[in-house]
Amino acid sequence: GPQAPQYPPPAPTQEPLRAPVPPPGPPPYQGYPAPHQGYPAHHAPAARADRRPGALVAACVLTWVTTALVAGGLLMVSLAIALTGDELWVEFERQQGQSLADFGVTESQVTVAVYALTAIAVPWCLAAAGLALAAILGRRWARIALAVSSTLTGLFCLALAIANPALVVLVAVCAVTTWLLLRPDVAAWRR
Numbered sequence: 599g600p601q602a603p604q605y606p607p608p609a610p611t612q613e614p615l616r617a618p619v620p621p622p623g624p625p626p627y628q629g630y631p632a633p634h635q636g637y638p639a640h641h642a643p644a645a646r647a648d649r650r651p652g653a654l655v656a657a658c659v660l661t662w663v664t665t666a667l668v669a670g671g672l673l674m675v676s677l678a679i680a681l682t683g684d685e686l687w688v689e690f691e692r693q694q695g696q697s698l699a700d701f702g703v704t705e706s707q708v709t710v711a712v713y714a715l716t717a718i719a720v721p722w723c724l725a726a727a728g729l730a731l732a733a734i735l736g737r738r739w740a741r742i743a744l745a746v747s748s749t750l751t752g753l754f755c756l757a758l759a760i761a762n763p764a765l766v767v768l769v770a771v772c773a774v775t776t777w778l779l780l781r782p783d784v785a786a787w788r789r
Contacts, residue, residue, distance in 0.1 A: 651787050654734060654741070657778035661730040661744065664771050665723035672716040679709050722751070733779070738788040745779040748772045 687705045732740030752772030759765040
């Protein structure tokens with residue numbers, strides 16, 4: 599005969615629950631983010647870093663050190679000429695073994711040239727130091743003006759390096775400073 603149903607009915611055999619496995623391949627299209635969600639990380643607009651680029655700091659430090667040395671050196675030479683007068687030129691001849699006339703110049707020509715160079719270079723150095731300060735504070739115009747100043751100074755020193763090859767050091771400092779100021783990471787950082 600027919601079998602009577604069993605109470606309680608037998609429990610169906612169940613497999614343990616497992617998380618669904620996504621199919622292989624790229625994830626399905628998720629659509630655009632809702633306005634309040636913002637952009638995914640790989641599509642985020644470039645954010646300005648709050649940290650100053652190291653290249654900018656290096657360019658400004660080079661500017662401050664170089665302008666201090668140049669302005670200080672020129673002021674000391676001008677002061678020495680003003681205070682010692684003829685004694686300086688006598689000492690120069692003693693140490694060099696030659697007089698200024700052997701170089702084709704007079705004492706007054708060298709004195710005027712040193713004073714003129716000091717009168718031009720010291721304010722230029724002060725302006726460059728001020729531009730470096732404004733640049734490190736994030737002023738874009740100051741960074742550009744400092745790069746132009748550094749380039750012009752380098753070209754001027756290059757022209758003078760014919761008479762004094764030691765100025766090639768200043769040419770190199772100016773070239774490095776300009777290069778640092780024009781780097782893309784420095785150009786991108788501004789306030």
